[in-house]
Amino acid sequence: IELPVFDREPIMREFLAGGMGAHTRAFIKVQDGCDNKCTFCVTTVARGAGQSRHLADVVTEIQAFAAAGYQEAVLTGVHLGSYGRDLQNNTTFYHLIQAILDHTAIPRLRISSLEPWEIPDDFFSLWQNPRLLxxxxxxxxxxxxxxxxxxxxxxxxxxxxxxxxxxxxxxxxxxxxxxxxxxxxxxxxxxxxxxxxxxxxxxxxxxxxxxxxxxxxxxxxxxxxxxxxxxxxxxxxxxxxxxxxxxxxxxxKYVGQSLNVLWETAVGADNGGLRWAGYTDNYIRVTAHGPADLFNRVTPVEIEEAREDGVYGRVLHENVIRAA
Ligand code: SF4
Known part of the structure; x- marks a missing residue:
């Protein structure tokens, strides 16, 4: 079905799973559906009420991705903030993130999208752990x-x-x-x-x-x-x-600074060698020249030039950096 653009995003997020970013970023769908009724949105009609995956299943899946060498897990869902409402034991999205940080070795954890309500007061304290991007x-x-x-x-x-x-x-x-x-x-x-x-x-x-x-x-x-x-x-x-x-x-703001980048794709080659693209912790797209084996590694980059759609940089050294 052809959907208007503003309806596509949750579905596109689902299509990303196992597709783009394979072997670098793993997209893990932890929730589906929504109990809200935003007047422009077809999600509730098309996907029904919110449903959450069990916390232990998500943790096990991310443990497996980490063991397989993935550098990053991205949590996706239609309405992540409502995660756990249909589960027992008062599990919340906060608990899910805490459990992933505590019980998996995934170096980087990212949240795809969060509606700006149902966010508990202490939620942002989770970012004291630098693995949460x-x-x-x-x-x-x-x-x-x-x-x-x-x-x-x-x-x-x-x-x-x-x-x-x-x-x-x-x-x-x-x-x-x-x-x-x-x-x-x-x-x-x-x-x-x-x-x-x-x-x-x-x-x-x-x-x-x-x-x-x-x-x-x-x-x-x-x-x-x-x-x-x-x-x-x-x-x-x-x-x-x-x-x-x-x-x-x-x-x-970042020109002249050093940022860590997870390298995902070789996007071309020229006289300077292979050109790679990847993302910083805070999701800025970076391109830089680099060696052939940069794929799925996290290295520091000095940012040299800013553009609207990202930055261009210089790989400072090729040692893999891990989150603390
Ligand atoms: S909260 Fe998001 S998914 Fe739910 S109805 Fe509103 S726009 Fe749709």
Missing amino acids: PHLHMPLQSGSDKILRRMARRTSRASFRQLAQAARAAIPDLNLSTDIIVGFPGETATDFAETLDYVKEIGFNRLHVFSYSPRPGTAAAQFPDQVPGPAKKERTRRMIALGKKLSLQFHQ
Whole structure:
């Protein structure tokens, strides 16, 4: 089925499992479905209520990935924050992460996406363990309280701001990314301007921008005041431009610094030799020249040049670095 772009992400995350990043990053789906009813989202209709995998099964699977040489595990799910609600013993997502850190040897652990609610106060203390990577994707969708209510999102400008501040205070070098839906029904030019300002204020490090289109079976498809195509297109263009600017600013901060990179793919070759691509702990895409055996190794890189879509660097030495 052809899905509008903003519906694709949870499903795409599932397709990633065992595909992209094989033998470097393992994608582990720990949860499916969702109990929320965001008015634009078809997930509840298509995937049903939230279901969690048992904690012990997830730990065993990650132990196996670590033993097989994977450097990184990425926890995926449709609504990770609700992990455990359907299990017994009051298990939560916090407990799952703690158990993986305590009982597996996986060098790097990443969370794919976390809705900005149901996050307990002490959640960010988990990042005291450097194996939990400083990267959080928290979908905001709009910076207007009016639109957030129409979307039935369980967050607001004030609560998201508080959460972002707490995350940044607890997690050094955090890469905070988000999703924004542009042109949701009822979004006026003023609402859109409010969202642009809010995105700048929070200073997201990366934006995924989606142009709203109605999904049959969702409440928002029936809403009046659908935004006309040309206005939606223009707002999307402006939001994407802002996202690129924020990413570039984030990447520029690291020029001259050394970052650890997990090398995943040889992307080409030129007079300088093989060109490799990989990701830093905080999920900045790095390309650099390197030796033929860089695959699945974590090495330090000096960042030399920043671009909107990543950075270019120089491999400092080829010794493998492990998280502490
Ligand atoms: S939280 Fe909202 S957007 Fe996310 S999966 Fe559930 S219903 Fe969809």
